Amino acid sequence: MICPNCHLEIGKENINVQTDVAHCLHCNSLLKLSNIVKLVDNDFNLFNHPEGTWIKNQFNSIVIGSTTRSPIAFVQLPFLTIWSGAAF
């Protein structure tokens, strides 16, 4: 993680996620961790996710999942079944 004040790296040992505090030893800044993360991930959009993934809003949580299924499997599976059968 990069310090927004001096642009040097803040060591993992100086980051406390639970208390939302990061301490930069280079410039001796005490920073709110959630503010630094927002600076780094400005382009992050939860609803602009890759194909094959899904997001469900549930009662008190958000569930994120993905699948390994692909339409190409309809071609690969018969081919590999026959190919493997012939090999034996």
Ligand SMILES: [Zn+2]
């Ligand atoms: Zn710093």
